Amino acid sequence: MSRIRDAAPGGPKYAGEVTDEAPVGSTIGDVSPRRTPVRVPASRYISTEWAQLEAERLWPHVWQLACTLDHVREPGDWFEYTCGPLSVLIVRGDDSGLRAFQNVCLHRGNELCSGSGTGMDEIRCVYHRWCWGLDGRLREVPSRKGFGVLKNDEYMLNAVQVDTWGPLVFVNLDLSAEPLADFLAPVVNETAWLRTEEYAARAIITIPLPCNWKTGIDAFSETYHVQGIHRQMIPSTDDVNGPQQVWERHGRLGQPYGIPSPRLRDGATDQEIWESFVATQGERVGQPGREDPGPVPERRAGESVRALLARLIREQGASAGIDLGAFDDAQITDLHQYNCFPNISPVFLVESLAVVRTRPGGTPDDCLLDLFFLQRVAPGAPRSAPVDVTMDAETADVGTVFNQDIVNLQRAQRGLHQPGFTHLTLSREEMRIENLHRNLERYLGIEPSDITGG
Numbered sequence: 125m126s127r128i129r130d131a132a133p134g135g136p137k138y139a140g141e142v143t144d145e146a147p148v149g150s151t152i153g154d155v156s157p158r159r160t161p162v163r164v165p166a167s168r169y170i171s172t173e174w175a176q177l178e179a180e181r182l183w184p185h186v187w188q189l190a191c192t193l194d195h196v197r198e199p200g201d202w203f204e205y206t207c208g209p210l211s212v213l214i215v216r217g218d219d220s221g222l223r224a225f226q227n228v229c230l231h232r233g234n235e236l237c238s239g240s241g242t243g244m245d246e247i248r249c250v251y252h253r254w255c256w257g258l259d260g261r262l263r264e265v266p267s268r269k270g271f272g273v274l275k276n277d278e279y280m281l282n283a284v285q286v287d288t289w290g291p292l293v294f295v296n297l298d299l300s301a302e303p304l305a306d307f308l309a310p311v312v313n314e315t316a317w318l319r320t321e322e323y324a325a326r327a328i329i330t331i332p333l334p335c336n337w338k339t340g341i342d343a344f345s346e347t348y349h350v351q352g353i354h355r356q357m358i359p360s361t362d363d364v365n366g367p368q369q370v371w372e373r374h375g376r377l378g379q380p381y382g383i384p385s386p387r388l389r390d391g392a393t394d395q396e397i398w399e400s401f402v403a404t405q406g407e408r409v410g411q412p413g414r415e416d417p418g419p420v421p422e423r424r425a426g427e428s429v430r431a432l433l434a435r436l437i438r439e440q441g442a443s444a445g446i447d448l449g450a451f452d453d454a455q456i457t458d459l460h461q462y463n464c465f466p467n468i469s470p471v472f473l474v475e476s477l478a479v480v481r482t483r484p485g486g487t488p489d490d491c492l493l494d495l496f497f498l499q500r501v502a503p504g505a506p507r508s509a510p511v512d513v514t515m516d517a518e519t520a521d522v523g524t525v526f527n528q529d530i531v532n533l534q535r536a537q538r539g540l541h542q543p544g545f546t547h548l549t550l551s552r553e554e555m556r557i558e559n560l561h562r563n564l565e566r567y568l569g570i571e572p573s574d575i576t577g578g
């Protein structure tokens with residue numbers, strides 16, 4: 125194995141890499157080389173006061189990923205999304221309209237529904253059996269006369285904004301918030317080539333973790349840690365020069381695979397690239413869980429390992445009835461990761477989509493890590509309800525790379541409490557974490573000068 129060194133400046137560049145020019149639409153997140161690091165107060169990750177500010181000024185006002193369309197595809201399908209104390213009920217109506225409501229009975233405040241299900245034809249509170257239609261209109265009040273005049277129009281369930289991006293359903297409790305498409309811009313247009321509507325949800329795996337929700341999503345906002353936590357990826361991953369971009373709220377990374385990291389002084393042999401790729405994402409080339417992947421498969425004349433990987437992924441897709449013919453080799457081989465404010469990272473491969481989401485837990489030191497797993501299916505293929513499970517961090521097995529992140533996140537929070545650690549120090553490579561904080565400041569009404577750096 126080659127030795128790892130720090131990347132030399134001026135390594136290989138890729139189309140679309142942002143270097144000196146400000147990205148289109150960017151007002152913050154300067155990506156030019158820094159004179160000093162950005163320093164973020166550690167208290168943002170551990171203090172109850174900060175968490176309280178988020179609870180008041182962020183979560184009730186921001187668009188949040190709630191579930192997938194496959195959770196609420198048929199009339200009567202419903203799904204409860206929770207974020208801390210907030211609970212939103214998403215319902216597919218008899219008229220096929222998608223609606224969302226605050227999950228509270230307007231009689232005495234009982235929670236209306238818990239979990240998810242199908243076949244709902246009314247929303248009935250179990251406490252005293254007040255009942256609403258799936259459109260949120262009050263339908264029935266037992267012993268109604270006892271209330272005197274009680275107007276149905278004044279007892280509509282509290283509406284919540286709901287909208288979709290490809291297969292993903294978002295909600296926003298703030299009815300005055302901008303439309304989802306405006307909030308997500310330009311990510312929706314950026315990803316249109318992926319034909320996002322073809323991804324079908326298979327599962328959401330929820331894992332409670334002892335870390336702040338930002339600690340969690342930060343680990344999916346930079347590739348600086350690949351050389352620390354995911355070293356087996358190094359021979360098959362350029363973890364240094366993948367193009368990053370930050371927009372006003374969101375960011376992206378293009379992660380090239382099938383080439384070695386420039387951190388490897390002597391590069392990597394074709395065999396090392398192959399072994400690294402199979403060890404970390406062998407299922408993409410029909411080699412899931414292989415300890416010994418064997419020699420590099422036979423190649424066509426002049427075919428690089430990277431081109432071979434693209435061909436094998438294409439063949440895998442074809443054998444599953446998925447047409448990847450419209451995509452070029454780089455689109456097929458590489459990872460297309462987005463970071464959408466505040467708490468999700470959709471990670472696109474052409475054949476699958478994983479969405480990482482972190483939600484606040486009961487204390488600043490707790491969160492829920494949710495992993496959405498989706499797979500591309502042929503247009504018109506039948507869809508089935510996803511499987512949603514909660515696993516504990518010790519036993520969850522969600523693939524080699526995610527497993528490594530989960531193990532690390534269990535130790536990522538405790539150090540933040542040490543009195544000598546006052547600030548996180550961010551490099552240019554960690555610009556997507558900085559962007560999260562710049563946007564948090566806006567929502568929370570914190571002076572931008574609280575983050576230093578230049």
Ligand code: FES
Pocket residue numbers: 229230231232233234249250251252253254
């Ligand atoms: S609290 Fe729901 S009907 Fe009374």
Ligand SMILES: [Fe+2]
Pocket residue numbers: 343349353354525529
């Ligand atoms: Fe990671």
